[in-house]
Each structure stands twice: as structure tokens, then as C-alpha cells.
Amino acid sequence: MKYLDWNFITKYAPLYAEAAKLTVFIAFWGILLAFAVGVICSAALYYKVPVLRRIIQAYIELSRNTPLLVQLFFLYFGLPNIGIVWSGETCAIIGIAFLGGSYMTETLRSGLESIDKIQEESAASLGLNKWLTMKEIIFPQAMAISVPGICANVIFLIKETSVVSGIALADLMYVAKDLIGLYYKTDESLTMLVIAYLIILLPVSIIATLLERRMRHAGFGN
Amino acid sequence: MAQQNHNMLEVSGLKKRFGDDIVLDGVDLTVSRGEVVVILGSSGCGKSTLLRCINGLESVDEGSIRIDGEEVAVGSRSLTRLRQKIGMVFQSYDLFPHKNILDNITLAPVKVQKRSKQEARAQAEQLLRRVGLWEKRKAYPRELSGGQKQRVAIVRALCLNPEIMLFDEVTAALDPEMVREVLDVMLELAQGGMTMLIVTHEMQFARAVADRIVFLDEGKVLENLPAEEFFENPRTQRAKDFLQTFEFKKQ
Numbered sequence: 249m250k251y252l253d254w255n256f257i258t259k260y261a262p263l264y265a266e267a268a269k270l271t272v273f274i275a276f277w278g279i280l281l282a283f284a285v286g287v288i289c290s291a292a293l294y295y296k297v298p299v300l301r302r303i304i305q306a307y308i309e310l311s312r313n314t315p316l317l318v319q320l321f322f323l324y325f326g327l328p329n330i331g332i333v334w335s336g337e338t339c340a341i342i343g344i345a346f347l348g349g350s351y352m353t354e355t356l357r358s359g360l361e362s363i364d365k366i367q368e369e370s371a372a373s374l375g376l377n378k379w380l381t382m383k384e385i386i387f388p389q390a391m392a393i394s395v396p397g398i399c400a401n402v403i404f405l406i407k408e409t410s411v412v413s414g415i416a417l418a419d420l421m422y423v424a425k426d427l428i429g430l431y432y433k434t435d436e437s438l439t440m441l442v443i444a445y446l447i448i449l450l451p452v453s454i455i456a457t458l459l460e461r462r463m464r465h466a467g468f469g470n
Numbered sequence: 471m472a473q474q475n476h477n478m479l480e481v482s483g484l485k486k487r488f489g490d491d492i493v494l495d496g497v498d499l500t501v502s503r504g505e506v507v508v509i510l511g512s513s514g515c516g517k518s519t520l521l522r523c524i525n526g527l528e529s530v531d532e533g534s535i536r537i538d539g540e541e542v543a544v545g546s547r548s549l550t551r552l553r554q555k556i557g558m559v560f561q562s563y564d565l566f567p568h569k570n571i572l573d574n575i576t577l578a579p580v581k582v583q584k585r586s587k588q589e590a591r592a593q594a595e596q597l598l599r600r601v602g603l604w605e606k607r608k609a610y611p612r613e614l615s616g617g618q619k620q621r622v623a624i625v626r627a628l629c630l631n632p633e634i635m636l637f638d639e640v641t642a643a644l645d646p647e648m649v650r651e652v653l654d655v656m657l658e659l660a661q662g663g664m665t666m667l668i669v670t671h672e673m674q675f676a677r678a679v680a681d682r683i684v685f686l687d688e689g690k691v692l693e694n695l696p697a698e699e700f701f702e703n704p705r706t707q708r709a710k711d712f713l714q715t716f717e718f719k720k721q
Contacts, residue, residue: 369527370566370623373525373627375554375582376582
């Protein structure tokens, strides 16, 4: 077994730090948007809004059954043909939101649907309108139930950002591939890549576990 | 006041179908202000559906329901306002599990009736003390027994200052020892002059609390009598048979 080239590692670690910032930036905004998409779409599905519901179902199928890389190619190389030119970052964020939106929708929808009908009825009998019932009664309970699923989605989406290197964004994956190509320091480059992802994901994973435990502890059930 | 001329509740010619099942088949019912009416009948006779229709949780196929002279119309804007005149307590504990007892009670007064937090809390305190649960105000519903939950559910409905209270088999899911504490609260309410419409299977309680008994069978009102008269001398064979099922004699 040969030893890692520590000079190489210290020299190029700052590149990884820089790339990590981009990865986190894309993941953060992409996931935030995905969550917003999920909230809106799951509510529309929950209320069985005509037409919109069909459109959302079609969107979910399209989004979940096509690879993110293909979706990114479409946004980055395809859309300019019809006059829509977005930067790589914008495409990456929208791509993550497009993919994550469907996962968030399904997770939240199952949470919403698991809330007993009596909750809605007793809210109605107290005079709460639909909006108040959703905001005060249904959504908070559905969120608590959805926490494990949402956390899994968040981790999944952060990892998925690794494909944005496919549209020439200098994220972690891109830097690693670049260094391998330039210096053929495969072991060092990939080790740093793994560590960089772990530094980003382990805290997220720990927070997710704590959150899940808290929610389980809160265990609303009657 | 002009509205004093209306009956608190007027149901006329009410029909409700679920698919081919006729659940309510032309029900007429009036409840005047301050009156306590108990609805009796075997399972599936339409008792719960009647209450749900009155509260606008089910749409009606024919006939009309008026609360204090105003029509209950599902989907109308007036319904939310009208519902504040109606307090309803369900069979299954329907408290909001993610909110503590006090928040459960003050949610609607504050968010729907736009009352101040302090004022709603003050009323909640007074009501909770009355049912002996003020020290539980910070607890979550899961920490309460079934009987305590139902008492909170009653308080929650009362805190909106309703003009009529509907009770849908509120003790049916309770352990026997807990039935009493809930019924006592209801008895006290009745004595305080609250207009009440109660569905129950507790015959002794029905007899004690009711001014009038309405006996439903297959979606029709078979009897509508003062309570004593119904229990002593029911008019129909169906009601006699029904009452018989609650009697036990040594063989």
C-alpha cells in the first residue's frame, strides 16, 4: 500500500473548500425550493384540486422517472433553444428543486393523508375555515409525521448535487475529477472528495436523527 | 329581541342518502331555547348523521335545518359563522394532539372569533376550573384519560359561547368509570340552561337529563315525547322493544 501524498492534499484542500461552498449553496436553495414545491403540490393533492391534481401527478412521474443529469441537460442545453438562457447555478438549483419537489410532495402527501378525518371535522365544527384548519391543525401534524421522510430526501438531494458537474459547475465532484485528470492523483483526490461530502452530510444526518427522535418522543398520538 | 321568536333548532323534512341507503327519511325536530333533547335509537338509525347534518358536516338531500332561524347550508360563507353558535363534541376524542389543553381551547376563540388572548384564556380558566382540569392546562391530550379528554372537548366547544350544544355519543368510547365524570359535566350544563341535543346510549342519564326524548328508527322519528312519558309509556312497539334491551331480569 502506498502512502497518500500529503503535500498534494494540503495544496488542493482549499479548492475543495471552495467547491463545497458551491455544493452547499446549490443544495440549500434547491432543497428549500423543493420543499416549497412539495408543500404546494401536496396540499393540492390532498384537497384533490381538479385539473391541477392531474398536472401534479404527471409532474411527479416525469420528475421521478428521469435522471437528474438528463433534467439538467434539458435545462442547460435545451432551454436556450427556445430563448431561455439560465446560468449553470440557476439550472442546478432549479434541477434539484424539480427533482426534489416530487419527492417532497409524496412525503408530505402521505403525512397529510395519515391525519385522521376527525381532526378536520372537529376543526370545522369549531368554525375554522379550510385555510386555518390546514395551517393550524393538519399541516403541523403532517409535518411531524413526515420528518423522517423529509430528512431522507434532504440527504438524498445533497448527494444528488454531485451530478451538477455535468453542466460544468465547479462543485466537489467536478474538482475531484479535474484533479484526477490533471495530476492523476486518484487516491488523494477521491479521499478528499469522500471526506468533503462527509463533512457536509454527517452534521445533516445527526440533526436529522435528533429531529426524528424529538418527533418520536413528542409522539402526538392519542 | 326578534330572534327570541325562533326555535333554537328547527329541522324539517330532512332527508339524507348515502348512495342507495336512506339514512334520514323525513326527520322533523324542533328544539326550543334551553331545552334538552335526547335522541335514542339503535345503531345505524341515523342519530349521528342527524347531528352531523345539523352541524353542516354532511350535506342534506332534502328538507331544511335552521339554527336560530338561519339556514344551515353546506359550503356557504355563513356556515363558519353559524357553526360558532353550535358546539359539537364527538364520540372519538377529537382534541388536537399537537396543542396543549389551553391552546386546544383558545385556538378558535382567538383565531376565529378574533377575541383577545387574555380574554379567551380567562374564560378557558373559568371553564377548566369548573370541570376540575385547570391544573392540566399545560398537558398534551395524550397525557389525559379518555374522560378528561372529553371534558376538555366540552370546554373547548363551550369557550365559543355556543347557543346549542350537540353531543354525539360522547361516552361511548370511554371506560365505565370515566363515563360518570363526563355525564356530570353535561348534567350541570343542562341545569345551567344550555340548549342541548344529545345522542347517547346511557338510558339512566337520558332519563335524568332530558326534557324530551326523540326516538329514531330507520331514519324516521317514531316518538317525540316528554322524557318521563317515553320511559314510562312508549307509544310504539319498536320503542318498547328498544327499552326492553336495556332491562335485565333474573331468568
